[in-house]
Amino acid sequence: MDSATEPLSETLSHAHSIEHEPHGHDEQATSLFGFIVFLLSESVIFLSFFAGYIVLKTTALHWLPDGVEGLEVSTPAINTVVLVASSLVIYFAEEALKKQQIWLFRSLWLLTSAMGIYFLAGQAIEWSELQFGLTSGGFGGTFYLLTGFHGLHVLLGVLLQFYMLFRSFRPGNYDKGHTGVTEVSLFWHFVDVIWIILFSLIYLWQ
DSSP states (O other), X not given: OHHHHHHHHHHHHHHHHHHHXXXXXXXXXXXXXXXXXXXXXXXXXXXXXXXXXXXXXXHOSSOSOTTOOOOOOXXXXXXXXXXXXXXXXXXXXXXXXXXXXXXXXXXXXXXXXXXXXXXXXXXXXXXXXXXXXXXXXXXXXXXXXXXXXXXXXXXXXXXXXXXXXXXXXXXXTTTXXXXXXXXXXXXXXXXXXXXXHHHIIIIIOO
């Protein structure tokens, strides 16, 4: 009796798993698609800011505030290197998770967060040493708007990374997929690319 029912039980169990696997895959694909649409909408916002910055700079008679000859580049350049390098670190973290190397994933993921915090701290220090403010003409307004809006995205990325790190301690949380980690990783790459454009516009093009 047992030997006769065991194959039937295994068949039903296999059919049940086949029935639910596509559903889970569809949820992950839908989540990823929705997040990509969100990133595209954010890209439009940043592109509009970039266009406004370029138009203002190329048409202004006096672009820099009085007493300001330009921005110091060396410190922002170091922050840029750290932030861009963090994209490589988060990539290896995601690869470690795919291989179920959970402790390596946590270490690299936490390192990415630390690099993001370093960038934010460097930006805060830079702001405190600047000789102009938000109301210092078109340059002051666009500088703080662009760098501040990007800084908010970096802060959001770090908070999301901490949340994903917390989720990794829930047993079996990532056994059936990496939903959340993939999206946060994409968001971080997006933030890095945006900063490269910002750094080029604001600091290199003076």
